[in-house]
Amino acid sequence: MEYDYDLMKLALDLTVETHGPYKLVKTPIGLNYKRAMEFAKKGTFPNFFMRNVVSQDAMQELTAVKFPVERGIAGYRVAFIKPNLQKEIEQVTDVSDLRRFDIIQGIGWPDNLILRANGLRVLVGPSFPNIRDMVVNDRAQLFFRGVSEILKEYQQQPDDRRLSVEKHLLIYYPFPRLLVTAKENGQAAKRVETGLIKACKNGSFIELWEKYFQSDLEELGLKNRKTIPLKNPFLEQVSGLLQELEKLPPECRHLRL
Numbered sequence: 001m002e003y004d005y006d007l008m009k010l011a012l013d014l015t016v017e018t019h020g021p022y023k024l025v026k027t028p029i030g031l032n033y034k035r036a037m038e039f040a041k042k043g044t045f046p047n048f049f050m051r052n053v054v055s056q057d058a059m060q061e062l063t064a065v066k067f068p069v070e071r072g073i074a075g076y077r078v079a080f081i082k083p084n085l086q087k088e089i090e091q092v093t094d095v096s097d098l099r100r101f102d103i104i105q106g107i108g109w110p111d112n113l114i115l116r117a118n119g120l121r122v123l124v125g126p127s128f129p130n131i132r133d134m135v136v137n138d139r140a141q142l143f144f145r146g147v148s149e150i151l152k153e154y155q156q157q158p159d160d161r162r163l164s165v166e167k168h169l170l171i172y173y174p175f176p177r178l179l180v181t182a183k184e185n186g187q188a189a190k191r192v193e194t195g196l197i198k199a200c201k202n203g204s205f206i207e208l209w210e211k212y213f214q215s216d217l218e219e220l221g222l223k224n225r226k227t228i229p230l231k232n233p234f235l236e237q238v239s240g241l242l243q244e245l246e247k248l249p250p251e252c253r254h255l256r257l
Helices: 002-013 033-042 056-061 083-089 110-117 128-136 150-155 183-202 204-220 233-245
Strands: 050-053 063-065 076-081 102-106 121-125 143-146 169-172 177-181 226-229
Touching (some): 033 050, 076 083, 076 150, 110 121, 110 233, 143 150, 183 204
Antiparallel strands (some): 063 177
């Protein structure tokens, strides 16, 4: 993603004076998440970095840059639905109402565990087209996507299998993502962390973030939606890391609607 590249460039530019020159190379196009994680753990490429959700396993196997690079935006979710379901969804006011619907997500997505931990019914599908078809064919009603993803995906749908972006609900759960790298890359991780903290303090991090994400938030009208907060019980396993993140300025830690 271009955001990752620009974010790394920003952090490295701000540390040239203290850490010296650098060379930044993009990863191969089409590199999927599973393969990227293998590269990160094995150190296949020198100083390979990727974005990853905070989890106990990742923090044990990798070195993390202690900076929430998305300001928690991945935890804000809006759903794809069939258009004829909109009026029914507009009656939802809390999580108990949401439990009446079948939610569909991808196989192995961490969201599945979080949604189920909140008592929601979750089905899984193997691919995006398959998940979309399950909603079109009434085998599930809600397909939640991140607010930074859903509008692009809406435009890419085939005309004969088209879903709508639901207009009423916004679910939220804490879902911080960090940059991670191989265990032996601690020095490089510290440099990136130093640069991101500088970017936070001088305003350039927020400026970059808004360039990539602000227009989607405004188009989705998040401030006018009914927000249903959910718990993410799995963050208890990394409470120490979260306490470290709390030391950062609040405007860089959290998105405020």
